Amino acid sequence: MTKINVNGRDIEVDPKQPLIRACHDHGVDVPMYCYHPGLTPVGSCRICQVEVAAAPGQPARVVAACRTPVSEGMVVSTDTPKAHETRRECLEFLLKNHPLDCPICDKAGECDLQDYTFNEGQARGRSSEARRKLQKRKSLGDVIVLDEERCILCSRCVRFYADVVKKPQLTVEGLGSRSVINTFMDKPLTGNYQGNLADICPVGALTSKKFRFQARVWNLSKSLSTCAECSRGCSITVEALRGKEVKRFRPRANEAINKWWMCDVGRHALAPVSLPLAPEGSALGGRLRAACIRGYNGLEPAELHEALAVAADLVAAHPRPLLVLSPFATQEEAGAALELARALGSRVCFVAPEPNGMKDELLHTGDPCPNRRGLSQLGCEALSPSAVIEALKGARSALLVGERVLETVGCDALGALPSALRLVVFDVVARDLAALDACIAVPTHVEKQGHWINVDGHKGVLNVAVSAPQGVRMLDASLHALLQMVRATPAKA
Amino acid sequence: MVVVQRKELTLLERLYLPEVVRGLSITFRKFFEKPITRQYPEQPLPKDAVTRGQPRLVVKDDGNIACVACGMCEVACPAYAITIDGGETDRGIEREPKRFDIDMLRCILCGFCEEACPKDAIFMSDELELADFSRAALLYDIEKLKRPKSTLQKRIDYVYKLNNRWRRAP
Numbered sequence: 097m098t099k100i101n102v103n104g105r106d107i108e109v110d111p112k113q114p115l116i117r118a119c120h121d122h123g124v125d126v127p128m129y130c131y132h133p134g135l136t137p138v139g140s141c142r143i144c145q146v147e148v149a150a151a152p153g154q155p156a157r158v159v160a161a162c163r164t165p166v167s168e169g170m171v172v173s174t175d176t177p178k179a180h181e182t183r184r185e186c187l188e189f190l191l192k193n194h195p196l197d198c199p200i201c202d203k204a205g206e207c208d209l210q211d212y213t214f215n216e217g218q219a220r221g222r223s224s225e226a227r228r229k230l231q232k233r234k235s236l237g238d239v240i241v242l243d244e245e246r247c248i249l250c251s252r253c254v255r256f257y258a259d260v261v262k263k264p265q266l267t268v269e270g271l272g273s274r275s276v277i278n279t280f281m282d283k284p285l286t287g288n289y290q291g292n293l294a295d296i297c298p299v300g301a302l303t304s305k306k307f308r309f310q311a312r313v314w315n316l317s318k319s320l321s322t323c324a325e326c327s328r329g330c331s332i333t334v335e336a337l338r339g340k341e342v343k344r345f346r347p348r349a350n351e352a353i354n355k356w357w358m359c360d361v362g363r364h365a366l367a368p369v370s371l372p373l374a375p376e377g378s379a380l381g382g383r384l385r386a387a388c389i390r391g392y393n394g395l396e397p398a399e400l401h402e403a404l405a406v407a408a409d410l411v412a413a414h415p416r417p418l419l420v421l422s423p424f425a426t427q428e429e430a431g432a433a434l435e436l437a438r439a440l441g442s443r444v445c446f447v448a449p450e451p452n453g454m455k456d457e458l459l460h461t462g463d464p465c466p467n468r469r470g471l472s473q474l475g476c477e478a479l480s481p482s483a484v485i486e487a488l489k490g491a492r493s494a495l496l497v498g499e500r501v502l503e504t505v506g507c508d509a510l511g512a513l514p515s516a517l518r519l520v521v522f523d524v525v526a527r528d529l530a531a532l533d534a535c536i537a538v539p540t541h542v543e544k545q546g547h548w549i550n551v552d553g554h555k556g557v558l559n560v561a562v563s564a565p566q567g568v569r570m571l572d573a574s575l576h577a578l579l580q581m582v583r584a585t586p587a588k589a
Numbered sequence: 590m591v592v593v594q595r596k597e598l599t600l601l602e603r604l605y606l607p608e609v610v611r612g613l614s615i616t617f618r619k620f621f622e623k624p625i626t627r628q629y630p631e632q633p634l635p636k637d638a639v640t641r642g643q644p645r646l647v648v649k650d651d652g653n654i655a656c657v658a659c660g661m662c663e664v665a666c667p668a669y670a671i672t673i674d675g676g677e678t679d680r681g682i683e684r685e686p687k688r689f690d691i692d693m694l695r696c697i698l699c700g701f702c703e704e705a706c707p708k709d710a711i712f713m714s715d716e717l718e719l720a721d722f723s724r725a726a727l728l729y730d731i732e733k734l735k736r737p738k739s740t741l742q743k744r745i746d747y748v749y750k751l752n753n754r755w756r757r758a759p
Contacts, residue, residue, distance in 0.1 A: 199659030199707045200684045232683070309675045309684045312660040 100170040101152070109166050116144050116161035119174065126174055127183065127212045129190070129298040130250035131162035133349075134356045135259050139163035141250050142186045143212070146174045158182050180216065187217050193228045193273070194299070195245045203300030205313040209248065230276060237285035239360055240293050240302050244276045247301035253277060253293045260357060261289050261458065277301070288456060291363040295346060296356070306364060307344050311337045320348065322548055322556030323362040324424060324541050326454070327463040329550030330354035330362060334542050334561035342369050342542055342562060353554050359460050368500065369542045371525065373565055384526045384537040386567035395528055395535070400569055401577075406534040407495070407520040408581040411440055414493035414518065420484055420505070421446035421476055422498025422523075423465035425571075426546030426558060430467075430474050432572035433497050436579045442495075445487065446471045447504045448478040461551050464504075470549030485509045488517060496521045498571065499538055502529075522571055538571040539564040636715040638747035641700050644691060645714040645736040647745075654735065655710035658686040662702035662711055670695035671702060689731040693719055703748065712741045712748065 097108040100115075102124050109118035114137055119126045129141040139160040148164060149156040149171040156171070158178060173179060191213065198204045230244035251268060254277070258264045265285055269278040279285060285293075294304040316335040323330040323345065331350035337343045345365070347358035371383045379388030379395040387403035388395045411417050419437045421430060423446055430446075437444045448465050455462030465471075465478075472478060479487065484505050488494055496502065496519060502510065507527050510519075519531045526535035543564040548556045564570075601607055627634070636642075644662075647655045658675030676687035702711050714736060721727050738745070 199657050199661070200682060204659070232681075309658070309677050312663075312673075312675070314664065315660065 098166050098168050098170075100166050100168075100172060102172045103175055104173075111166055113166070114162050115146070115148070115164040115166050115170075115172065118166050119146075119161060119172070124174055126161050127208070127216075128162065129208055129248060130252060132252055132255075132296055132356070135252060135255040135296075137162040138251060138255070141190065141248065143183055143190070145179060145182045145186065146172055147176050147179045148172050184216055184218075187213060188222070190248050191217065191221065192223060193245070194248065195227055197243075197246060197300065201243075201246065201300035202303045202308060202313075203297070207300060208298040228273065235284070235305075236279060236302075237290060239290040239305060240285060241305050241308065242277060243301050243303070246299050247277055248299055249275055249277070250298055251277075252296045252298065253302055256289075256292060256296055260292075260355075261287060263287065288359045288361060288454070288460060289357060289458065291360045292347070292357050304344070311343050316343060317561070319542075319559045319561040321345075321542060321558055321561060322466065322550075323358060323365075324368075324466045325359075325362040325365050325464065326459075327461045327465055327468050327551040328353065328459050329466050329548055329554070329556040330358045330459060331556065332358060332362070334559075336542075336562045340562060342366055353550060353552070353556075354459055357459060359454075359456075359458075361454060361460065368524075369540045369562075371540075374526075379526045379535070380528055383524055383565065384535060384568075385565060386569075387534065387536045388526050389534045390532065395526055395532070398534075400536065400567070400574070403520075403534040403536045404574065404578050404581060407536070407578055408585060410493050410518055410520055410533055411495075411582060412585055416440060416442045417493040417495050417520075418442060418487055418491040419444045420479075420488075420494060420496045420501065421471060422496075422501035423447055423449070423467060423471070423504060424500055424541055425467060425471065425498040426541075426544070426548060427467070427470050427474065428546045429498065429571045429575070430471055430476060432575040432579075434474060434476075436495075436575050436582070439579055439582055443477075443487075444475070445477040445479045445484065446498075447481055447484050447501065449481060449504055463551065466550070466556075467548040469551055469553060470547075473549060481505050481509065485513070488513055491517060493518045493520075495519075496523065497575070498522060499524050499540055502527050522574060536574055537565075537568045538574070539568055543568075544570055630718075634717070638743045640715045640717070640744075641698055641713045642716045643693060643696065643698065643714055643719065644700075644702050644711050644734070645716070645741060646689065646731065646734045647710050647712060647738050647741060648735050649738055653680060654685060654731070655708055655738075656686050656689065657682050657684050657708055657710070658689070659684075659707060661705040661707060665701040665705035667699060667701060668695045668697050670697075686731060689734065691729045691734060693727040693729055694724060704752075709745065712744050714741060714744065 098111040099108055107122045116126050116131055127143045129143050131137050139162055144161040145158050146161045147156040148159050151169045152171050232243050234242040236242050254266045257266050265279055268275050293302045315338055317339040318333045318335050321332050321334045323332045331348040332345045333348050335344050345363050349356050374382035379397050387398050387400045389398040389403050389406050419442050451462040452464055454460045502523050511529050513531050517531050518533050520533055521535045522538050541558055542561040546558045550556055649655050658673050660673055663671045663673050670692045672690045673686050674688040675684045678685040700713050703713050
């Protein structure tokens with residue numbers, strides 16, 4: 097470790113990291129546009145300039161903190177008038193051609209340029225020349241749209257493709273004031289990591305097409321969560337508009353799992369968490385409210401306790417039901433399910449769909465079970481959907497438990513099962529299957545607390561980002577209630 | 590403890606009747622003076638540019654709304670009366686409000702929205718009357734809030750004059 101002095105405070109820092117990282121790690125704020133902890137520093141924006149002296153008493157120079165390695169005994173001051181003055185001058189040049197788009201810009205509210213201008217900049221521009229006019233809405237593929245006027249040419253996006261994805265697709269085209277970001281040969285961007293460009297862009301030049309103008313970022317309530325799309329379990333932030341409607345998933349820095357990135361598949365997986373509710377008085381055609389049971393006219397909405405009573409009756413009539421867990425079940429839910437299985441004496445397995453061929457070198461594992469490792473550790477047996485169907489064919493009764501369990505097993509295959517089998521399902525959406533006796537609503541993964549274990553054994557937390565619809569009870573609570581009912585009515589031997 | 594000291598009354602005051610006559614003479618004199626009260630609502634109140642009535646959205650001369658759904662008024666509103674959802678438009682400004690609701694029952698006519706607006710899109714009109722038979726009818730949506738710029742021009746000029754020191758000379 098190297099000892100340096102920052103703003104009169106002695107700190108110990110990693111000699112391999114640049115000075116700006118050392119400052120950030122010790123709570124000293126140094127602004128940055130071109131620097132990103134996950135990318136090679138280039139020192140092009142010059143906004144991170146600080147005053148550095150080689151040793152106490154030595155003359156101080158202004159240097160870019162992102163390109164300066166730390167050295168023993170270095171004296172750094174980020175707050176001197178000279179450092180502020182230098183940064184303010186850089187900022188003025190960056191703002192020279194930056195349009196006054198903040199009211200329209202999607203980045204407003206989380207924009208580094210806006211924040212630092214607010215802290216440091218002057219309220220009025222001194223130049224009388226017109227700002228440059230460039231393309232405002234340039235599509236770069238299906239995910240990203242580029243606003244050339246807003247770009248400050250930090251080249252983070254260029255380096256993202258060069259350093260992280262390792263397949264360069266973007267470049268700075270043209271010279272001097274005519275420089276713009278462009279793809280090679282004007283081809284649209286490809287690959288599964290385009291969405292990250294909107295996150296790393298320090299201004300609003302690269303914005304996400306899906307999120308474009310959907311919400312102002314200060315209206316989004318943010319909660320820590322984990323991505324559900326593969327077994328990597330990237331750490332994400334779930335952002336919901338006014339705490340109600342999930343609007344986007346963004347990666348959250350986690351050095352152990354996903355660094356600063358996430359893939360577009362996970363980023364755009366909003367459909368499963370924004371299903372509309374089923375119409376009032378109906379069990380089908382949307383998210384299930386509370387529960388439903390089979391009546392004379394097919395599936396009818398019911399109270400939770402009525403559906404649980406049907407489940408208790410089923411396991412009393414046909415003991416030792418097969419218990420099939422969803423791959424999205426959390427450790428806590430799986431624990432409750434295992435307790436129930438012990439009381440019923442039944443076999444527990446979880447649906448593990450085949451790898452979906454999305455695997456790549458960076459993050460995506462291709463395995464669509466976010467909690468495969470956790471469920472296996474708890475002693476659940478991983479069965480492919482076809483194996484689950486085979487196991488169900490031999491059973492008299494079964495409980496299918498967890499978010500999206502019907503979908504992962506396959507509704508067509510479940511519909512073709514022999515009618516001797518009776519099913520009770522705990523799922524988000526009910527399906528009109530001949531074998532289905534009752535369905536109990538469960539929350540989606542953005543509506544509950546819990547954790548998953550990812551492919552490398554790291555824990556991924558889930559938190560309540562939006563509240564579950566009225567009447568939907570947490571899955572582990574429903575399973576505990578069923579367990580109480582089962583214990584109260586012993587199975588007929 | 591408060592000790593109330595009563596005024597010593599003069600003989601004339603103690604006689605009572607002369608004082609009653611004096612009081613009634615003031616009453617009868619007022620019958621023949623110009624009244625200072627106003628017969629509202631038959632006689633409307635005088636309105637000026639300083640009148641801070643209900644907020645209204647400016648419709649520009651080209652027929653488009655000036656609002657770009659930036660959400661500044663929504664943030665500034667101390668009564669949480671405003672709700673805005675934006676959306677994309679083909680016009681040059683790229684974004685426009687798809688939903689712009691002001692709950693008039695919440696609005697306290699403070700004028701913060703007018704002050705916060707960076708696009709001169711919301712102004713306090715001189716409309717003051719607000720009464721209806723249901724609460725839902727007073728949740729104003731974008732169509733109810735639109736006003737042509739000409740009807741708000743007096744207020745716009747006044748606000749420009751008021752804020753002139755913050756603005757660049759035209």
